[in-house]
Amino acid sequence: MDGGPAEAYRRATAYMDATLAAAVAAQPPVPQTPQWQQWAAHGVYLDVQVGPYAGDALPPATDGVQHHAAVVTAWPIGRDGWRGPAQRRTVVCTLRLGDAGWRVAGYETG
Numbered sequence: 016m017d018g019g020p021a022e023a024y025r026r027a028t029a030y031m032d033a034t035l036a037a038a039v040a041a042q043p044p045v046p047q048t049p050q051w052q053q054w055a056a057h058g059v060y061l062d063v064q065v066g067p068y069a070g071d072a073l074p075p076a077t078d079g080v081q082h083h084a085a086v087v088t089a090w091p092i093g094r095d096g097w098r099g100p101a102q103r104r105t106v107v108c109t110l111r112l113g114d115a116g117w118r119v120a121g122y123e124t125g
Contacts, residue, residue: 020045032111032118057093064088070105079112080120 028036068084091099111120
């Protein structure tokens with residue numbers, strides 16, 4: 016289990032391009048919100064469902080840049096049986112092709 020939100024962001028840098036990974040590494044620690052503390056107290060893991068995006072049109076792909084979007088719904092489930100309300104977000108990612116393959120170059124959630 017992550018000790019805080021910053022650990023989760025640092026783990027995700029493996030999927031980011033160098034520019035985004037450096038920006039994440041340079042950010043100050045993310046505070047543990049009351050929600051994070053509640054989830055930690057219950058030993059939460061997430062049951063995640065990814066669904067199709069039906070929003071505004073995304074920018075067209077080029078040889079080295081693509082844009083993808085999805086609707087992500089996550090249900091927090093505590094290892095102690097606790098269940099929290101579903102969290103639903105739209106995620107739009109910009110992917111950039113580099114020496115290591117496709118990596119996340121940016122993202123927005125809403």
